[in-house]
Amino acid sequence: MTTAPDSNQSPRDPVVVPPGTLVKWLRTPAKQDYPAAKSYLSLNLDKKVVNRIVHKLAQKKCVDFKAKDILRASGLPLLPVTNPDVQKELARILAGEPLSPCLIVRGRLDKGWLAQIADGYHRVCASNYVNEDADVPVQIIDL
Helix, strand or coil, rough: CEEEECCCCCCCCEEEEEECCCCCCCCCCCCCCCHHHHHHCCCCHHHHEEEHHHHHHHCCCCCEHHHHHHHHHHCCCCCCCHHHHHHHHHHHCCCCCCCCCCEEEECCCCCEEEEEEEEEEHHHHHHHHHHCEEEEEEEECCC
């Protein structure tokens, strides 16, 4: 059983996520997800490339991948359930709020490039705690 925050508890005092809890997802990212992706990608790429990537992401339809596969392809660890941002996403899941899809730049195994979660890492981790095999909608593009 996974733990998540309850609004009546402190962030360090987790509650149980009941078995059978489902994660609801939107099929279109929230508007603030694109600026967040730009901010993250700007750490590794120049502004012109970042703008092109985010523009392409915004035009893609969502496809589904398993949370555990997204984490593996990105090389990122599953954040602890006590992480404050993971707890916020788990609280949203428990409240029945739909989460925004993730924005991903596809990796390239032949070049040793890992996939990049441009936005949505905490949502992927929270979803993984609920059900690592459940589908997570993503907008994904090749670099």
